[in-house]
Amino acid sequence: MDLPGPIHDFLLVFLGSGLILGGLGVVLLTNPIYSAFSLGLVLVCISLFYILSNSHFVAAAQLLIYVGAINVLILFAVMFMNGSEYYKDFNLWTIGNGLTSLVCTSILVSLITTILDTSWYGIIWTTRSNQIIEQDLISNSQQIGIHLATDFFFPFEFISIILLVALIGAIAMARQ
């Protein structure tokens, strides 16, 4: 989005803190309904991130599909569980939990060091100099539509078949 610099930075910091708190809430809250709602907060923050990154179609798709369908589905599945089952899945701090947190922290630290060591602006400079400079009369959603209909036609049709098969499978499974 073409926002002035400080507003853009403020929105990034705001959404980033929402993401961090929401991510902690999904892991640390023991009540599964609270953690499902915290997952919903994470998904909405990610959708606003996409609006800031000029990807309006993916932002709308994220809001409709992830928040509106997948999160609701997860809430339905959470409400299947009895109240007596809430307290059975305590995160009792076993040795496995500690080892996993160590491994995940090391993965995070190695990813962060790799990200901060890569020279991104060299890559931006070389890719921008290769692209044809033209006026963007075509908006982002129209561009995605053009590419889905021409270059990515086969994955587009194939994914509709995948969704059909998944729905038939889910219905056949839930009927028993």
Added chain:
Amino acid sequence: MMLEHILVLSAYLFSIGIYGLITSRNMVRALMYLELILNAVNINFVTFSDFFDSWQLKGNIFSIFVIAIAAAEAAIGSAIVSSIYNRKSTRINQSTLLNK
């Protein structure tokens, strides 16, 4: 600096998702953490497509496919949860209960 901040955020979400996925004893929570992982990957794709590929938007299109696949997998996962729960509880080490 903005690109690196967003990538660090997505790495944070990814590692939280992996931690939760390995240590969750409940299948519904495992579904939630799997969605976190897929969303972290999506943030990466969309950010790279915004910074490097504003003309062809390949990252955006791939993230649309990832969203669709995640929807299909969430539907099947909750169908499995409901059919396991009809027999017993949703603890994940009792998945042999799907056998007839």
